[in-house]
Amino acid sequence: MAELVYPPVIGFARTMFQVQGLRFDIAGTEHVPREGGAVLVSNHISYLDFVFAGLAARPAKRLVRFMAKESVFRHKVSGPLMRAMKHIPVDRAQGVHAYDNALRALRAGEVVGVFPEATISRSFTLKAFKSGAARLAQEAGVPLLPMALWGTQRMWTKGHPRRLGRHRFPVTLRVGAPLAPEPQEQVESLTDRLRCRVQELLEAAQNAYPVRPSGERDTWWLPAHLGGTAPTPQEAAALDA
Template sequence: MDISYPVTIAAARTWFKLGDIKINMTGAEHIPEKGGALLAVNHLSFVDYIMAGFPGAERGRLTRFIAKKEVFDHPVGGPVMRSFHHIPIDRSYGAAGMKKAVEYLQNGEIVGIFPEATISRSFLIKDLKTGTVRIAAEAGVPLIPVVLWGTQRIMTKGQKVDLSRHKTIGIEIGPPLPVTGEDPAAETAALKSQMEAMLDRLIKAHPAEEQPPGSWWLPQAYGGSAPTLEEAEAMYAEERRLRAQRKAAKRSADKKRA
């Protein structure tokens, strides 16, 4: 039974109204009113769970998101994520999370996944993990690309939270991609290509006054100053190194205490 999720959706709608956040959304008709579907969403910010759940809510559906296990371990965030019936996945061993996602989909749920696996510092589409295609193929459900634009201005990595009013968020929901799982790499490449085209449309259609030249939230190819894909990948590699270093230090400390 869902209690907290609908309340949170209502609170988000109030936030949009009070904050004068304009949602420009197209393609919501591609989300089925019943039955399972997997939404493949680009990842720009920490509020993407809210924005990517908006299309399903507009169709009377709740979206169950796949998220890294660490979020569920948080003393505050964990209970909230579980109350929403989201799906934890272990980065080092994702089989259990993928199996749970397939079960949700086969039971008729809408499931959301971020195939880039982390926030894109360049705000362009990073390389996608093939697990997205494999989950949709195994579950036998539509794979629907969803692309967001503008959420990075609110709360993203390396930038201050900005809850100021008068922002526009672009959301495009694309038609379902046919996937069989027979060639996950090729089908993932097709998914990425479609998401890149959708992102290009959203950026070009965004209000110009919200994207002045040199903006940190705008990719360099569009006149902004965000890191390039290559620069962003180097930043991500450093994050992985530091994360591994912290885990090793924790294991060492745990052994000493034992």
């Protein structure tokens, strides 16, 4: 079936990126398979992460079907677009339905995008990973594609105002080599391997990021362990609670 909505939305997003003057540093896109199913797994630091994570698949001419909370699909603007782009709604009270839809998409050869932290990390460090991405990859017999984003939190994240004007923010993306589930591997072990790989990619993206805070008031987007004033993981967990 022809994709009537997704390509124009991508075109619009790219135009907006140019208007904002965003500067992209993307590496590892050669790891995205040209065909067949895969689970694209990313860290989650911004409300806009699904937009930027999808860029990683464009050199391979793939469209990513993201798993996103069901409320986004009920919004009068985003809802029709999300459905037309065949993204997958997740109702946390009925997760089996979303899992089955994602599994069906993977077996049909789609790339499914998952944020295994489930919610945005206020500390901008990796939270614990849910096991759903690993379970999907195992059951569908497809690889996991680990990736990391950095810089997107400066535009729109929890607890901070949106900054969507022309700020010329750098955005760094790193995609790693596919992880294949090993025979008889426990889902917990695969999830741990996946999280370790995303952590490595996140550190690589942070090290490559060309900007450092320009003053005390500009340290909010930097994790505490890197000298910033973002909440520590413990403080972030308390805020989430």
